[in-house]
Every structure is written in structure tokens, then in C-alpha cells.
Amino acid sequence: MKQIQMVDLQGQYQKIKAEVDEAIHKVLDSSSYINGPAVHQFQANLEKYLGVKHVIPCANGTDALQISMMALGLKPGDEVITTSFTFIATAEVIALLQLTPVLVDVDEATFNIDPEAIKRAITPKTKAIVPVHLFGQCSDMEAIMNIAKKYDLKIIEDNCQAIGSDYIYKDGSRKKAGGIGDIGCTSFFPSKNLGAYGDGGAIFTNDDELAKQCRIIANHGMTVRYYHDLIGVNSRLDSIQAALLDVKLNHLDEYCAARNKAADYYNNAFKNHPNLVIPANFERSSHVFHQYTLVTKNVDRNAMHEFLQAKGFPAPIYYPVPLHMQKAYTDPRYKEGDFPITEMLCNSVISLPMHTELDEEQLEFITNAVLEFVNK
Ligand SMILES: Cc1ncc(COP(=O)(O)O)c(C=O)c1O
Secondary structure, three states: OOOOOOOOHHHHHHHHHHHHHHHHHHHHHHOOOEOOHHHHHHHHHHHHHHOOOEEEEEOOHHHHHHHHHHHOOOOOOOEEEEEOOOOOHHHHHHHHOOOEEEEEOEOOOOOOEOHHHHHHHOOOOEEEEEOEOHHHEOOOHHHHHHHHHHHOOEEEEEOOOOOOOEEEOOOOOEEEOOOOOOEEEEEOOOOOOOOOOOOOEEEEEOOHHHHHHHHHHHEOOEEEOOEEOOOOOEOOOEHHHHHHHHHHHOOHHHHHHHHHHHHHHHHHHHOOOOOEEOOOOOOOEOEOOOOEEEEEOOOOHHHHHHHHHHOOOOOOOOOOOOHHHOHHHOOOOOOOOOOHHHHHHHHHEEEEOOOOOOOHHHHHHHHHHHHHHHOO
16 A cells, blocks of 8 residues: 555646646746746636636745735734634734734634634724634635624635635525635645645735735835835745646646545545544535544544554644644633633544545545544
8 A cells, every 4th residue: 555644745746747847847948937927827827716806926825814914904903803723824923913813712513713703702903804714614704704894804814725615605606715805815835735846825805906015015015126115025936836836726626526535435434433523514615625634522532643643644633732822822811711612622633644646545544543443
């Protein structure tokens, strides 16, 4: 059996090697490494794929979030509501900009931010909400957009884990995740569903003015060469990454389908097991399974993690510590017990290998190992 990895980037590359190599060589032959034609082509194709007016490529997903918050003109002391169950980058940029992160609990079934908890957290200082489409599934965007409208708040979608997924409105119409709020952000970190061979990120918006601001901020706050009207950052997607991402964008739907196929295999093996809760299918979203994450019940989750690792494959914990209990984010406003669902999830979730190259032999091995542990 092929070694089981969390993501099989080599296996995926081999299938598209000719296309990728050709695209990279085209950039090498042009020597146009920064802001070259490959970046513009990828940007245009991603705009088309997502159905958004503007894509602003940048250096990574963290920068995408930071630039978005700067472009929205958020000021120190402004409160930004986000989820307590996410990767640290979401809160990191809020803190770095001296905005005030206001954390709220998540929905137990979908792991995504709870709109009712958002409502309870709103104060006169609240300026924005950052829903995170965790593990590949959209947050409850209609409810969140309604709250934003009522309280005049900006929405920045952290879409680093859900590119390609669809939000499904009550009337059945669909929009791509990241294209619903004022701004959407994504990451092209290699293990992401649309992953580069290095770092990368992008910002999406339908607002012309915001797009302009994001472009200026990402380019040192420069409007005319060497004239700096704003304090900005240096955040670029390079041409080689853009060229190969453009190739992979053509395969994104097929990659999402492959992830769903692996998730179906896992779901069939684990559904109805008294100690395992399979990922919920939120009716308002398609799922692109950036992660396949089980909730364990009455199981020593850490022992299970060790057991599966000893079987020869990774089974990581996303995430072991909620944001409000991270040392760097210690805050007198929060204490253990404040976000019971997040805390329960941090103590009981476990993720299984999830990528586009998993074969049946590997899936069978993984499911057998999980069942061996929980049936002990
Ligand atoms: C939810 C979330 N937000 C933000 C980021 C940051 O993206 P990057 O690693 O490209 O900076 C990531 C990815 O790691 C993420 O998963």
C-alpha cells in the first residue's frame, strides 16, 4: 500500500505534471516573475470561477485578512466578531491591527460561527464580523448577512478552507463561498484545496472601491510609483505560483469531487457508530472537505490519535486549544468555560487523512484502524 499522508501533493502533481511544468517553464522563459501575465490570467480565471468582480492576489491568507481589514478602514479599538474555533491567523490579524477580537461560540453540528451568538456579542463598537468557513463548509451566510445589514457591519469571509464550496440560498440559488460578504479571503498554502507550491493568497470583492484600496495597500500603499498615499504592506503572489494555480484551478471541481468521494467512504464506515459523529452536511452549503473531522464520544481522543499514528498515518487535532485559551491571547474578558461547544470540540475532534489521491486500499486501512480503536 502507498504510504498514507495527510495530503499527497506528489501524487497529485504527477497527474498534472506536464501541464504544470509547461506553465512554470513559460514563466521562466518570460522572466516575468512579479505581477506578470500569469498573475493577471489567474486573477481573471479565478474571478470567473468565483463569480466575483475582483480578485486581488497576495502573498498568503493571513495577509489577505489583514489587507481586507485595513481596506475597510477598521481602526484600533473597533470590535471584530469572530469564532473561537479557528486557525489562529483569523484572530492574529485582528490583534496585530489593534482591533479588538470578540470571540463567540460555534454551532455544534457544523463547527461554524453561531449567528445567535454573534447577535449577543454586538456592541456599539462592533464594526465587522469574520465568519470562517471551517473545514470546507460555508457558515450560515444568509443569517450573518442579515445581522450585518441590521447593525451596519462589514463581513470578511475567511474562506481559506472552503474555496470551491457553494452557499445555497433558501430560494435554491447559489454563490461561491468567499463571494458573499463585503470581502472574501483565501489561502493557497500547499495543503489547501487549491494549493500552490509555496505560499499564496487572494482577496475577493464585488466592490470597486474596496478592490482599489486592497490593491494599493498590498503594494506598499502606492498609488503612483514612489508616491505612497497610505501605509501599506508588501504582499504579492508571484508569477510561478499564479501559473501553476491557474492549471490547478481547472481541476478544482474534480479535486472537490475526489475529496467528497473519500468523505463518503469514511461516512459509510462510521455512520451510526455510537462513539463517532460524522461531519454534518449543512443544508445551506456544499462541502469541499478541506478536512474530514470526526467528533468522538466517550473515547480517549488523545489515545486514539497516538494509536492511529502508530498504525502509520497522521490523524491530527484541528484544533487542540480554543483561541480564548491560547497563551498569547489571554484576555481578562475570557476564561475557560466561556465557549462550551468550542471547548468540547477541541477536546474531542480528530481529523483523518483527506486529499485527492486517497485510494480504496488506503481508505479501508484507515477506517479499519479507527474502528479497531473505538471497538476495543
Ligand atoms: C481558517 C484559516 N484562516 C487563515 C489562514 C491563513 O492562511 P495562510 O497560511 O496562507 O497565511 C488559514 C490557513 O492556514 C486558515 O486555515
